[in-house]
Amino acid sequence: MLVLEKVTKTFPVGGGSVKVAVNRVDLTIEKGQFVTVIGSNGAGKSTLLNLIAGRYLPDRGRIVLDGVDITRWSEHRRARFIGRVFQDPLQGTAASMTIEENLSMAERRGQRRTLARGVTRSGRSRYRELLAPLGLGLESRLQSEVGLLSGGQRQSLSLIMATMTRPSLLLLDEHTAALDPKTAKQVLDLTTRIVGEYGLTTLMVTHNLEHALRIGDRTIMMHEGGVVLDLSGPERTRMTVQDLLQEFTRVRGADLLDDRLLLT
Amino acid sequence: MSWFALSGSIEQGLAYGVLALGVYLTFRVLQFADLTVDGSFPLGAAVAATLIVSGTSPIVAILVAFFAGMLAGAVTGLMHTKMRIAGLLASILTMTALYSVNLRIMGRPNVPLLRQPTLFTNLSDWGFNHPLQALIVFGVLVVVVKLGIDWFLSTEIGLAMRATGDNPAMIRSLGVDTDGMIVLGLAFSNGLVALAGAMMAQYQGYADVGMGLGTIITGLASVILGHALIRPSTVFRATLGAVIGAVLYRLAIYFALGAGFAPTDLRIVTAAIVVLALAGPALKERFSSRKGPTDQELDALTQASPSGTVSGSAATAGKEGM
Ligand SMILES: Nc1ncnc2c1ncn2[C@@H]1O[C@H](COP(=O)(O)OP(=O)(O)OP(=O)(O)O)[C@@H](O)[C@H]1O
Ligand SMILES: [Mg+2]
Numbered sequence: 001m002l003v004l005e006k007v008t009k010t011f012p013v014g015g016g017s018v019k020v021a022v023n024r025v026d027l028t029i030e031k032g033q034f035v036t037v038i039g040s041n042g043a044g045k046s047t048l049l050n051l052i053a054g055r056y057l058p059d060r061g062r063i064v065l066d067g068v069d070i071t072r073w074s075e076h077r078r079a080r081f082i083g084r085v086f087q088d089p090l091q092g093t094a095a096s097m098t099i100e101e102n103l104s105m106a107e108r109r110g111q112r113r114t115l116a117r118g119v120t121r122s123g124r125s126r127y128r129e130l131l132a133p134l135g136l137g138l139e140s141r142l143q144s145e146v147g148l149l150s151g152g153q154r155q156s157l158s159l160i161m162a163t164m165t166r167p168s169l170l171l172l173d174e175h176t177a178a179l180d181p182k183t184a185k186q187v188l189d190l191t192t193r194i195v196g197e198y199g200l201t202t203l204m205v206t207h208n209l210e211h212a213l214r215i216g217d218r219t220i221m222m223h224e225g226g227v228v229l230d231l232s233g234p235e236r237t238r239m240t241v242q243d244l245l246q247e248f249t250r251v252r253g254a255d256l257l258d259d260r261l262l263l264t
Numbered sequence: 265m266s267w268f269a270l271s272g273s274i275e276q277g278l279a280y281g282v283l284a285l286g287v288y289l290t291f292r293v294l295q296f297a298d299l300t301v302d303g304s305f306p307l308g309a310a311v312a313a314t315l316i317v318s319g320t321s322p323i324v325a326i327l328v329a330f331f332a333g334m335l336a337g338a339v340t341g342l343m344h345t346k347m348r349i350a351g352l353l354a355s356i357l358t359m360t361a362l363y364s365v366n367l368r369i370m371g372r373p374n375v376p377l378l379r380q381p382t383l384f385t386n387l388s389d390w391g392f393n394h395p396l397q398a399l400i401v402f403g404v405l406v407v408v409v410k411l412g413i414d415w416f417l418s419t420e421i422g423l424a425m426r427a428t429g430d431n432p433a434m435i436r437s438l439g440v441d442t443d444g445m446i447v448l449g450l451a452f453s454n455g456l457v458a459l460a461g462a463m464m465a466q467y468q469g470y471a472d473v474g475m476g477l478g479t480i481i482t483g484l485a486s487v488i489l490g491h492a493l494i495r496p497s498t499v500f501r502a503t504l505g506a507v508i509g510a511v512l513y514r515l516a517i518y519f520a521l522g523a524g525f526a527p528t529d530l531r532i533v534t535a536a537i538v539v540l541a542l543a544g545p546a547l548k549e550r551f552s553s554r555k556g557p558t559d560q561e562l563d564a565l566t567q568a569s570p571s572g573t574v575s576g577s578a579a580t581a582g583k584e585g586m
C-alpha cells in the first residue's frame with residue numbers, strides 16, 4: 001500500500017518565484033491496485049511519479065510505502081521496492097550492454113552487489129523463460145547489445161526488467177507514448193498481463209483516455225499539481241471518454257474563469 | 265635506432281598499457297574525462313621512489329603507490345559527486361593539488377634511484393636475470409591487469425559500474441548508488457595509473473615531479489588508437505585494444521623520432537592524432553562525398569526484392585515489428 005500525505009513539490013523558476021508542480025497531494029493506493037493517471041501537459045504527473053520514486057525529495061508531506069516512511073530515502077535505496085519504466089525507450093536500458101547483462105542487473109534490484117559473476121548459466125535460463133512469452137525472439141539473442149534493438153523491443157525489455165523482481169510498486173510514465181500505435185498496443189497488453197499475473201500495485205500515466213478508463217481499476221486526473229478527479233468502481237465503469245473530456249473542460253474552464261477574473 | 269631502443273619502446277608501451285587500461289576505465293566505461301591521471305602518475309612514481317630510497321621493499325612500495333593513486337582518484341570522485349563540481353574541473357583541481365603533494369612527498373623535484381634496489385634488481389637477485397627481463401615483467405603485469413579488469417567488469421559490481429557510465433538514471437532506478445560507483449571507478453583507475461608511474465620510476469631510474477605532464481593525452485591516444493584498430497564490441501576486445509594502442513603509440517613515437525621529429529614536437533603530434541581520432545566521425549559526415557544512392561542504385565535495390573521493401577518490412581512486422 002502506498003500512502004501520500006500532503007506531498008508538495010515546487011521548482012524555482014527564476015526571478016525568485018516558484019512553480020508549484022505538485023500541490024498537497026493526498027493519495028492512498030491499496031495493495032494490488034492498478035491506477036491510471038491522466039491530466040494535461042504540466043499537470044504534475046511526472047513530478048508526482050518522480051517524488052514517489054525519489055528522484056526529487058518533496059518540500060512537504062510524507063510518503064509511506066507498505067508501512068515504511070520513505071519520504072527522505074534516496075532514489076537508489078527506494079529502487080529496491082519500486083520498478084519504473086520511462087517514456088523514452090532509451091532510458092530504461094543500458095544500450096552498450098547485452099540483453100543478459102541488463103537483465104542480470106535488474107535481477108539484483110536493490111540487493112547488495114558483490115564480485116560474483118553477473119551473468120550466470122542459471123540466470124540465462126531464467127532470462128530465456130522470461131523473454132520467450134514476449135514472442136520477440138529476444139530469448140535467442142541474449143548476447144546482443146540492447147542498443148541494436150528497436151524502441152518497442154527495448155521498452156518490452158524495460159518492462160520485464162522493472163517487474164522481474166515483483167516490486168511493491170510499479171511506476172509507468174507514458175511508457176508507450178514514444179511507440180507506434182501497433183507496438184504501443186503490444187507493450188500495453190504485456191503490461192496488463194504482467195501486472196495481472198504478479199498482482200503489482202501500479203501507477204500508470206497515460207494521455208490516452210480510452211486506455212485510462214479501460215485499463216486498471218482506478219483513474220485519477222491531475223490538474224495544476226492536484227488530484228481533481230478520482231474514479232473507481234461503478235462510477236468509473238459508467239464513465240465514457242466523452243464524460244472524461246467534459247471533466248477536462250470543466251477544470252480548464254475554471255482556469256479560464258480565474259484568468260478572466262485576474263484580468264478585470 | 266637499434267633493437268635496444270626498439271625493445272625499450274615496447275617495454276614502455278607495455279608499461280603505458282597499464283596506464284591506458286586505467287584511462288579506459290574512466291574515459292570509456294564511466295564516460296568521465298579524468299585529468300587526475302596527470303597527477304596520479306607522478307604520484308605513484310614519487311611514492312614508490314621515496315619509499316625505496318628510505319629502505320622499503322620495491323614490491324611494498326608499488327602496492328603503497330597503488331593505494332595512493334586510489335586515494336587521489338577518490339578525491340576527484342568525491343568532489344564531483346558530493347560537491348557537484350563538474351568532472352573535468354574536479355579532476356583538474358586534484359591534478360593541480362597533486363603537484364604540491366608530489367613535491368612534498370619527494371622533498372625535491374627529482375628522486376634518483378641509482379644503486380637502489382628496484383623490482384628489476386630484486387628479480388635479478390632472485391635469479392631471474394634475462395635480457396628480456398623488463399619486457400617480460402611489463403608484459404605479465406599488463407596481461408594480469410587486463411584480465412583482472414575483464415573479470416571485474418563482468419561481476420555484479422562491474423556491470424553496475426558499466427551501467428553507471430552508460431545510463432546512470434536507469435541503474436539508479438535499479439538500486440545502485442551511482443555516486444559510489446563513480447568514486448570507486450575513479451579510485452581504481454588512478455590506482456592503476458599510479459602503479460604504472462611506480463613501475464616507470466623504477467624502470468627509468470628516477471621519479472620526477474614533471475613526469476606526469478601529458479599522461480592523460482598518452483592514455484587517451486592509446487585508447488583511441490587501439491579502439492580504432494580493434495572495435496571495442498566486448499570488454500575483452502576493449503581492454504585488448506587499450507593495451508595494443510599503448511604499445512603502438514610508443515612505437516609510433518619511436519618511428520617519429522627516427523624520422524627526424526624533435527622530441528619536443530611530439531606533444532603537438534600526439535594532440536593532433538587525438539583530435540583527428542575524436543573528430544573522425546564528425547569529419548567523415550561533413551566531408552563525405554557520398555550523397556546518397558542514385559536512381560539506378562535505388563532501382564537495383566528495389567528490383568533485388570521483388571515484393572518491394574515496404575511490403576517486405578510490413579510482412580516481417582508481425583513477428584519483429586517491435
Ligand atoms: N526539473 C524541473 N524544474 C523546473 N520545473 C519543472 C521541473 N520538472 C517539472 N517542472 C514543472 O512542473 C510542472 C509539472 O511538470 P510535469 O512534468 O510533472 O508535468 P506532466 O503532468 O508530467 O506533463 P506532461 O503530460 O507534459 O508530461 C510543469 O509546469 C513543469 O514545467
Ligand atoms: Mg510527464
